[in-house]
Amino acid sequence: MEAIEYKCPNCDADLKFDPESQKLSCEYCLSSFTEEELKKINEAYGETTPTEAEVQTQNEFEEHTNLYHCASCGAQIMCDDQQTALFCYYCHNPVILSGKLTGEYKPSKIIAFKFNKESALDTFRKWVQKRHFVPDDFRSEQQLDKVTGLYVPFWVADCDVKADFTAIGKTVRSWTSGSYRYTETKEYNVVRRGNITVNGIPADGESKIEDLLMESIEPFNYDELQPFSMTYLTGFFADKYDVDKAQVFPRIKSRASQAGKKIIRDSIGSYSSLSVNSEQYNIMKTDWEYMMLPVWFMTYNYNNKIYEFAINGQTGKLAGTPPLDKPKLRMFCTALGIGITAAIYLLGGLLFG
Amino acid sequence: MKKKLFVIIPVISMILAGLVVYNLVLKKPKNIGKGFDGDSSKSCVIDDAGIFDDDEDTLDELNELAENYSEKLEMNIIVYLSGNSLYEEKNAEIFCADYYDANCGKDTDGILYLMDLSGVSSPLDWISTSGKAVLLYQKNIDAIFSSLNNYLPSGGEEVQPDEAERAVIEFFRQIEKYEKRKPGFFSTYHDKETNKYFYYKDGEFIVSKDKPAYSNLLILLISAAIGTVIAIITYFSIKSSYKFKNSTNPSVYVSHEESRLTEQSDTFIRSYVTKRKIESSSSGGGGMRSGGGSPMMF
Numbered sequence: 001m002e003a004i005e006y007k008c009p010n011c012d013a014d015l016k017f018d019p020e021s022q023k024l025s026c027e028y029c030l031s032s033f034t035e036e037e038l039k040k041i042n043e044a045y046g047e048t049t050p051t052e053a054e055v056q057t058q059n060e061f062e063e064h065t066n067l068y069h070c071a072s073c074g075a076q077i078m079c080d081d082q083q084t085a086l087f088c089y090y091c092h093n094p095v096i097l098s099g100k101l102t103g104e105y106k107p108s109k110i111i112a113f114k115f116n117k118e119s120a121l122d123t124f125r126k127w128v129q130k131r132h133f134v135p136d137d138f139r140s141e142q143q144l145d146k147v148t149g150l151y152v153p154f155w156v157a158d159c160d161v162k163a164d165f166t167a168i169g170k171t172v173r174s175w176t177s178g179s180y181r182y183t184e185t186k187e188y189n190v191v192r193r194g195n196i197t198v199n200g201i202p203a204d205g206e207s208k209i210e211d212l213l214m215e216s217i218e219p220f221n222y223d224e225l226q227p228f229s230m231t232y233l234t235g236f237f238a239d240k241y242d243v244d245k246a247q248v249f250p251r252i253k254s255r256a257s258q259a260g261k262k263i264i265r266d267s268i269g270s271y272s273s274l275s276v277n278s279e280q281y282n283i284m285k286t287d288w289e290y291m292m293l294p295v296w297f298m299t300y301n302y303n304n305k306i307y308e309f310a311i312n313g314q315t316g317k318l319a320g321t322p323p324l325d326k327p328k329l330r331m332f333c334t335a336l337g338i339g340i341t342a343a344i345y346l347l348g349g350l351l352f353g
Numbered sequence: 354m355k356k357k358l359f360v361i362i363p364v365i366s367m368i369l370a371g372l373v374v375y376n377l378v379l380k381k382p383k384n385i386g387k388g389f390d391g392d393s394s395k396s397c398v399i400d401d402a403g404i405f406d407d408d409e410d411t412l413d414e415l416n417e418l419a420e421n422y423s424e425k426l427e428m429n430i431i432v433y434l435s436g437n438s439l440y441e442e443k444n445a446e447i448f449c450a451d452y453y454d455a456n457c458g459k460d461t462d463g464i465l466y467l468m469d470l471s472g473v474s475s476p477l478d479w480i481s482t483s484g485k486a487v488l489l490y491q492k493n494i495d496a497i498f499s500s501l502n503n504y505l506p507s508g509g510e511e512v513q514p515d516e517a518e519r520a521v522i523e524f525f526r527q528i529e530k531y532e533k534r535k536p537g538f539f540s541t542y543h544d545k546e547t548n549k550y551f552y553y554k555d556g557e558f559i560v561s562k563d564k565p566a567y568s569n570l571l572i573l574l575i576s577a578a579i580g581t582v583i584a585i586i587t588y589f590s591i592k593s594s595y596k597f598k599n600s601t602n603p604s605v606y607v608s609h610e611e612s613r614l615t616e617q618s619d620t621f622i623r624s625y626v627t628k629r630k631i632e633s634s635s636s637g638g639g640g641m642r643s644g645g646g647s648p649m650m651f
Contacts, residue, residue: 131595132359133591133595163614168622169619176631179630179631180628180629180630180631181628181629181630181631182626182627182628183626183627183628183629184624184625184626185624185625185626185627186621186623186624187621187622187623187624188619188620188621188622189618189619189620189622190618190619191616191617191618191619191620192614192616192617193614193615193616193617194612194613194614194615194616194617195612195613195615196607196612197607197608197611197612198603198606198607198608199606199608199611200606201603201606212597212600213597215600215601216597216598216599216600216601217601218600218601218605219601219605219606255603255606256603258602258603258604259602259603259604259606259607260607262602262604262607263604263607263612267614267617269619319597319598320597321595321596321597322595323595324591324592324595326592329588329591329592330588331363332359332362332363332587333584333585333587333588333591334584335362335363335366335367336362336363336366336580336583336584336587337580337581337583337584338366338367338369338370338580339362339363339365339366339367339369339370339580340366340576340579340580340583340584341370341373341573341576341577341579341580341581342366342369342370342372342373342576342580343369343576344572344575344576344579344580345373345569345572345573345576345577346369346372346373346376348569348572348575348576349376349569349572
């Protein structure tokens with residue numbers, strides 16, 4: 001089995017993809033190259049280039065992607081065969097190599113990491129700084145080390161939604177004349193029908209990660225989509241999907257309908273009240289794309305509950321539920337209560353004593 | 354700054370709580386009470402009316418009894434049998450206070466009972482208390498007099514020696530009875546004239562111009578209630594902020610260029626008008642007529 005190696009033309013060290021420069025960079029001699037540059041250099045020296053290998057991406061994916069299995073939480077992590085996954089990004093327990101992946105798991109597209117680890121950690125630090133009642137070790141460097149650059153498998157759907165909406169809208173006008181109050185009500189038959197196109201609704205294909213968490217770090221900028229290349233996996237982990245298209249379709253349908261509903265509702269003027277007679281959003285056509293999207297991911301186990309945090313690896317948008325150190329909060333509130341009690345007592349003693 | 358606030362608030366709270374604890378528990382009030390010096394010889398029955406002139410043995414017995422009760426109750430006990438009426442309460446009050454202070458000392462523990470044996474139609478008996486006797490007896494003076502009245506004739510009649518003797522003995526019994534009923538933990542007597550507070554603190558009797566800390570119990574309870582409510586509101590308010598924020602609205606994925614409404618109509622169906630009588634907010638009825646007078650001013 002031949003491994004795809006991205007070697008530095010200068011020092012022959014392994015090259016890794018650098019999100020910031022969007023180039024393959026060498027950690028040793030600090031050189032960086034685009035794929036094109038590498039191709040030219042390698043061609044000049046008559047070497048096999050990774051780009052050439054990418055012509056057969058399907059085969060390469062199957063050959064050069066290792067699948068690791070976490071016996072503890074069941075996560076399946078894949079990474080190229082140049083790196084070894086030691087720990088599960090989710091539960092931080094050791095993982096074991098469980099084999100290779102078949103071509104069906106190869107994504108068609110990918111958005112590369114633009115937000116590097118330091119930037120992700122800075123974002124996280126700023127976010128956690130505002131939260132005073134998180135457990136102390138949640139801020140620790142040891143915890144921050146758990147941040148993992150993860151390509152999350154996403155099913156991205158383009159949907160044509162047929163909207164059919166009818167309602168009775170009412171406008172009300174009131175005025176006073178003499179000793180009477182008059183109210184005029186006008187009723188309208190409100191009809192909205194049309195086709196709404198929703199492009200790029202993502203739904204993650206990983207059952208372990210909270211769907212809401214992934215929805216919260218959206219949107220991704222699809223203008224930066226690239227054809228999948230093993231190049232991008234270098235230095236990062238990737239998740240193998242365990243939720244297929246059929247399983248995510250209800251989520252896609254619900255979100256597409258939600259988007260359609262907003263368009264329809266926004267097109268309706270300001271009625272005093274609206275009695276909906278019928279409202280239907282039917283998905284007429286769905287085009288799917290399976291892609292990998294970049295996410296800085298971290299979990300934190302507190303009181304036997306796993307808290308998940310995600311930072312969009314492209315935009316830096318962060319989402320997650322901060323763990324609450326209830327004893328710390330209770331102590332603070334008790335101190336506050338005692339302080340207020342004491343202050344009022346002393347003040348009251350001065351005024352009424 | 355906000356981060357510092359979360360440290361400063363508990364620190365200030367603890368300092369304030371410390372002040373309250375100091376005020377409630379540790380602070381020693383300035384005790385101007387002089388207590389009882391143990392000298393029971395100051396306790397006596399003064400027969401200024403000469404009622405026991407012919408029966409000095411009885412007087413001696415009463416004097417001995419006064420000393421015994423003085424030792425037992427640990428306070429000075431003086432019974433003054435007066436042959437002259439002082440007629441006015443203020444006079445009696447001043448006389449008793451001055452006599453007691455002159456013989457036993459100011460702010461010492463003790464009681465003086467002035468028995469009016471002048472034979473006037475409205476005899477004026479008086480009880481003056483000092484030190485711990487204030488707290489023990491001041492609220493029970495009416496009850497003590499009520500008991501003594503069982504042994505003394507009504508006004509205008511001459512008091513007989515045996516009646517005076519029984520009344521004095523009853524007085525001793527009464528003060529012993531109320532001494533046994535120890536005042537409660539929060540029992541305080543405030544003399545508004547002298548602005549002195551009489552109370553026990555940690556088993557020690559205190560006479561002080563400083564109000565006892567526990568007298569602000571109501572303020573403490575109100576403060577604690579407010580503090581508790583604010584603490585609970587803060588707790589739940591912060592707790593609710595540690596929730597997951599809303600997810601992205603999928604309408605961001607709508608392609609406005611590709612989307613189109615094939616039918617968009619608002620067709621008028623009908624209109625109708627309703628009317629209702631406006632209720633007047635003003636109501637009839639007679640006005641109020643004020644009357645009465647003002648208190649007489651002197």
